[in-house]
Amino acid sequence: MIKCVALDIGETITRDDRYWSAWADWLHVPRHTLSALVGAVVAQGRDNADAIRLLRPEIDLPAEYEEREAAGQGERLDESDLYEDVRPALAALRDAGVRVVVAGNQTSRAGELLRALALPVDAVAVSGEWGVAKPDAEFFLRVVDLAAVAAPSAVLYVGDHPVNDVYPARAFGLSTAHIRRGPWGNLWADDPAVRASADWSIDSLTQLVDIVSG
Incomplete structure (x- = not known):
């Protein structure tokens, strides 16, 4: 039971719309571009963060999160x-x-x-x-x-x-x-x-x- x-x-x-849109804006790429890459890595069975790494192979994601927060562009979530x-x-x-x-x-x-x-x-x-x-x-x-x-x-x-x-x-x-x-x-x-x-x-x-x- x-x-x-x-x-x-x-x-x-x-x-997840806001999450990926915010990343696209931060990386200065079209939202559709990142969205399409997310779909591609999902279909390949890869981690969705690989979509960001395809755009910026050298990216340090934890450090980037901190930079976004410091710039006032960190995570947001509401109703x-x-x-x-x-x-x-x-x-x-x-x-x-x-x-x-x-x-x-x-x-x-x-x-x-x-x-x-x-x-x-x-x-x-x-x-x-x-x-x-x-x-x-x-x-x-x-x-x-x-x-x-x-x-x-x-x-x-x-x-x-x-x-x-x-x-x-x-x-x-x-x-x-x-x-x-x-x-x-x-x-x-x-x-x-x-x-x-x-x-x-x-x-x-x-x-x-x-x-x-x-």
Whole structure:
């Protein structure tokens, strides 16, 4: 029985439009150029940060993050970055008596911004604070600890990315849901391996309420 729903962040609860647009503006390249490169590296199964490295092979990403923050062009996140189904779905899950946590591969700054949105969740955690990122098994061990459940199978991990979300979560014993959302979610939504690894395939977070209730 599902006792906790844990959700990925980027392209699961938040749109990545602002994130990539800000990088394109900072690097002084057309937004479409960077967007196309993101799609290319995604299709190749590479880390999405490789899109930036294709433009600037010598770039030091952590240092560049600091420069952006110092210049007042750092990370931003507000209500407009949330998908429309996020608040109603998360609130409905909590009303159903399920613990809800958000945990993804984001910076510490993104974690602060997410908490400032006061989402109807029990906890928010990011890899930048944990010092470990998906798909590392240690990340999912921490998710289970955060879920406060007796067994990993009582946690339903929801995400759009097979390699970072569905496959490692399943390997660690969590229940899994793959969402058709964003470039990763849409690209692999009907892939047989993804369908086989995900306990559920969904198009909206609102479907989670029926899943945990059933």
